[in-house]
Amino acid sequence: MIVLLIIIPLIGALAAFLLPADRYRPWVVAAVATIHTVLAVQAVRTKMGQAASDWLQLDPLGGLVLLVISTIFLICAMYCIGYLRLRANRPNRVFCTALLGFLAMTSLIALAQHLTVLWVAMEATTLATAVLLYFNQNRSSLEATWKYLMIGSVGIALALLGTLFLAYGALLGLGEPTLLFSDLVRRAAHLPAPWVRTAFVFLLVGYGTKMGLAPLHTWKPDAYGEAPGVVGALLAGGMTTCAFLALLRVYRIVDAAGQGRFARELLLVFGLLSMATAAAFMVGQRDFKRLLAYSSVEHMGILVLGIGLGGAGIFAALLHVVNNALTKGVLFLAAGNIHRAFKSKRLEDVTGALRRLPLSAGLFLAGFFAITGSPPFGPFVSELSILTAAMDTHRYIVSALYLILLAVIFIGMGSTVLAVVRGVPPEDAEGRSFRESPFKTIPIIVSLVLVLGMGIWIPRSVSTLLHAAARLLGGS
Secondary structure (H helix, E strand, C coil), rough: CCCCHHHHHHHHHHHHHHHHHHHHHHHHHHHHHHHHHHHHHHHHHHHCCCCEEECCCCCHHHHHHHHHHHHHHHHHHHHHHHHHHHHHCCCCHHHHHHHHCCCCHHHHHHHHHHHHHHHCCCHHHHHHHHHHHHHCCHHEEEEHHHHHHHHHHHHHHHHHHHHHHHHHHHHHHCCCCCCCCCHHCHHHHHHHHHHHHHHHHHHHHHHHHHCCCCCCCCHHHHHHHCHHHHHHHHHHHHHHHHHHHHHHHHHHHHHHHHHHHHHHHHHHHHHHHHHHHHHHHHHHHHHHHHHHHHHHHHHHHHHHHHHHHHHHHHHHHHHHHHHHHHHHHHHHHHHHHHHHHHCEEEEECCCCCCHHCCCHHHHHHHHHHHHCCCCCHHHHHHHHHHHHHHHHHHHHHHHHHHHHHHHHHHHHHHHHHHHHCCCCCCCCCCHCCCCCCCCHHHHHHHHHHHHHHHCCCCCCHHHHHHHHHHHHHHCC
């Protein structure tokens, strides 16, 4: 069954490529996404621990990420039916094929139990998302795509160096250059500390670039700013989650090798630096899609900060993976609707969105409150849990900086979001022709309901999975 999670999207990608009519391809994407979600849920419920080979296995950590990816992809696939109908003047053969290729490769990342397989799948995901970024086929999207590819290539190259260093450390300590996670974790005590530390630094910088941790985030503002809203949601909720999973796989090995404290201190530094960078660029931001890019930088910082705290912070960070992905689905898809209605991302041109698009603008506003950690939404629970973990470990300076940065981000992001939704919309007959169809709004509502549900009541099955994944990483 777990191999089908990779094979079915690849078959769907081939079908989408061969299908002659543009209007049917979004339905193929939605159908494959639905089947994938059903299979993912069934696999996590009944096939946990099942191995297709030594290199592919579904463990709690991969199962959690698989469910997040499958859910956010299904939401985006349903949205694509309405979005691509709106963009009927642009061929969607390559776009739909790349979407399903993205789903296949992110599923492979979730199942990979070998560092080389994970690296190859991450590179393939990068290529698929580059194609998606260029969908608008204008000068700005071309520039954003090249920047994404160039910076991402540097990151993936550094991750490859880190992989080679870890393999050499395994050769010195274990007598064989194994890169299987199970072997490395089980025999980690024999790995030489200098090579483990060096490998972790390179892998942190490499996969941190894919996550968008500061100061490695410079591709994000352009990529998120120029990408269609559906692609932004997949990048912020899917791609970055996969890069975080890769980092967690490596952290588990480093921690088992006795270098966990070294790794956690580095993660704390990168976490606070990312939050501070996001706060600095959010204040006075005039482009609401670039604002969401810096929000993603902030939340990648929160994720690694939680891991850096250890203990209960690991559970809180994994919970935040779920909350962040779902909330980014709300924000990017709603922002995409606003962008299409106003034909602009700048505050000079976008005002009064609540009057022109009452539902999309209302969802955008709700998404802002959710992503900034306001109750009763899911991110409030996970961000508060990270703060509690910091206080419990007597990290009072970290706690103070965390709270200050969250407050600055709330104010900075709030000023931009309120400027978008309030006021009187400009007179624009073309903009007024945009309609909020069910396919362009219901997926956003579903995502928001899930975010709200995670803040009120975490299902027992999700909680059990989170605890099992946290225990793999030495968390509580």
